[in-house]
Amino acid sequence: MVGRPLDEIEDTLVERARRGDADAYEDLVRRYTEMAFRAAYVVTGSAPDAEEAAQDAFVKAFRALHRFRAGAPFRPWLLRIVGNEARNRRRAAGRRTALELRLAEGLSAGGAAPSPEAAAEAAEERRALLRALVTVGDDHRQVVSCRYLLQLSVEETAAALGIPEGTVKSRLARALAHLRELMEPVRHG
Amino acid sequence: MAELERLEARLTDLAAAIEWPQTPDLRPSVRSGIITSRRRRRRQLRLLLIAAALALALIGGAAAAAYIELRGATIQTVPTLPSPAPTRSGPIGTRLELGERYPSVAAAEQAAGFKVLVPTSLGQPDEVYFRRSADVLTLVYHPRADLPATSDPEVGALVMEAKASVDERSFGKVVGPGGRVEPVTVNGGRGFWISGAPHGFFFYAGGGTADQFRLAGDVLIWNQGGLVVRIESALDEPKALALAGTMR
Numbered sequence: 001m002v003g004r005p006l007d008e009i010e011d012t013l014v015e016r017a018r019r020g021d022a023d024a025y026e027d028l029v030r031r032y033t034e035m036a037f038r039a040a041y042v043v044t045g046s047a048p049d050a051e052e053a054a055q056d057a058f059v060k061a062f063r064a065l066h067r068f069r070a071g072a073p074f075r076p077w078l079l080r081i082v083g084n085e086a087r088n089r090r091r092a093a094g095r096r097t098a099l100e101l102r103l104a105e106g107l108s109a110g111g112a113a114p115s116p117e118a119a120a121e122a123a124e125e126r127r128a129l130l131r132a133l134v135t136v137g138d139d140h141r142q143v144v145s146c147r148y149l150l151q152l153s154v155e156e157t158a159a160a161l162g163i164p165e166g167t168v169k170s171r172l173a174r175a176l177a178h179l180r181e182l183m184e185p186v187r188h189g
Numbered sequence: 190m191a192e193l194e195r196l197e198a199r200l201t202d203l204a205a206a207i208e209w210p211q212t213p214d215l216r217p218s219v220r221s222g223i224i225t226s227r228r229r230r231r232r233q234l235r236l237l238l239i240a241a242a243l244a245l246a247l248i249g250g251a252a253a254a255a256y257i258e259l260r261g262a263t264i265q266t267v268p269t270l271p272s273p274a275p276t277r278s279g280p281i282g283t284r285l286e287l288g289e290r291y292p293s294v295a296a297a298e299q300a301a302g303f304k305v306l307v308p309t310s311l312g313q314p315d316e317v318y319f320r321r322s323a324d325v326l327t328l329v330y331h332p333r334a335d336l337p338a339t340s341d342p343e344v345g346a347l348v349m350e351a352k353a354s355v356d357e358r359s360f361g362k363v364v365g366p367g368g369r370v371e372p373v374t375v376n377g378g379r380g381f382w383i384s385g386a387p388h389g390f391f392f393y394a395g396g397g398t399a400d401q402f403r404l405a406g407d408v409l410i411w412n413q414g415g416l417v418v419r420i421e422s423a424l425d426e427p428k429a430l431a432l433a434g435t436m437r
Binding site: 054180 | 192193196197199200201202203204206207208209210212213214215216218219220222223226
């Protein structure tokens with residue numbers, strides 16, 4: 001298992017937090033709130049549940065820092081705790097909220113300004129892909145969301161979803177195949 | 190393969206276009222969660238230490254121990270008393286961990302869900318508390334001419350009352366060397382006069398665990414009606430019995 005290149009600032013912050021430095025831990029919280037909140041949102045499908053899950057995960061992570069192996073990548077370790085909290089909340093809520101994803105308004109493609117036609121086509125492609133993504137099952141949507149929308153590594157995706165890395169890869173392959181099938185009519189329509 | 194790569198590129202492009210719910214600032218709530226969690230852990234540790242100390246004392250004295258049970262309270266004699274918990278600072282209710290303060294006996298009774306007896310010879314108490322975790326209501330009387338101060342200079346008498354249940358105890362007493370436990374009858378009910386060397390006192394917290402183990406002075410404890418009552422004061426036995434005789 002290969003982690004991300006070790007981030008010296010992160011290592012320093014983690015080490016200081018392990019020694020009880022609350023300011024250092026607050027820096028880590030600020031650094032990873034967005035990732036933790038969005039990962040929890042992918043699992044719970046509810047913003048309030050995701051906020052609670054991420055908050056509790058950060059508190060539990062602080063208490064468990066003494067068990068964190070120095071030098072190990074922090075993100076997967078944190079995401080494992082976030083994922084557990086998020087799944088617990090989803091189970092406790094006894095509901096299966098469908099993940100709601102929206103496109104930002106007025107977004108243009110990167111690079112040079114596209115023609116109005118190209119921009120409209122790109123926007124329609126995104127909408128179609130998003131429709132396809134909400135159509136696939138929970139397992140497929142979660143793994144694709146973590147891997148591509150949140151840009152998590154396979155290791156991090158496995159940690160967040162509480163599944164082995166091999167399962168992430170196989171599930172991802174099936175999810176992409178499913179998405180391709182769903183997108184066929186769009187491309188050839 | 191090109192199809193797959195194209196789909197992956199489109200998903201990556203989609204990532205930049207997603208409008209996620211607004212990310213909250215978790216730092217204040219995490220900070221407060223960590224502080225609460227530290228307090229809870231310290232409290233749990235304290236409970237464990239008290240329970241362990243009591244268990245050791247009780248096990249150590251098992252052969253010679255006398256175990257007396259009133260309804261709602263226990264009294265046990267042991268060869269050595271465990272060390273009391275460090276005394277807290279602050280007002281009486283905080284120092285003695287009596288629970289929440291109420292403006293009147295009636296207000297505390299409403300919170301407790303049971304009626305208490307008040308020593309008519311002393312009148313209305315100066316302070317009233319109810320400790321929910323042990324279901325104990327406490328009347329505090331400040332020292333005055335007919336009521337000398339106890340080891341706590343601000344306390345003349347503590348009258349603690351709880352529903353006297355066989356199944357649930359509200360407080361316990363551990364009497365070490367130099368302490369005496371004498372059976373007495375108070376207002377027709379069974380009771381004990383505990384005197385001599387200071388004895389250990391603790392509340393029963395949830396799950397039968399002990400909490401707030403401290404040393405107490407002379408105490409009269411008895412069952413009356415549906416209650417277990419204890420009066421902790423610097424009064425001698427006849428005066429304490431006379432005081433108890435005015436409980437209405």
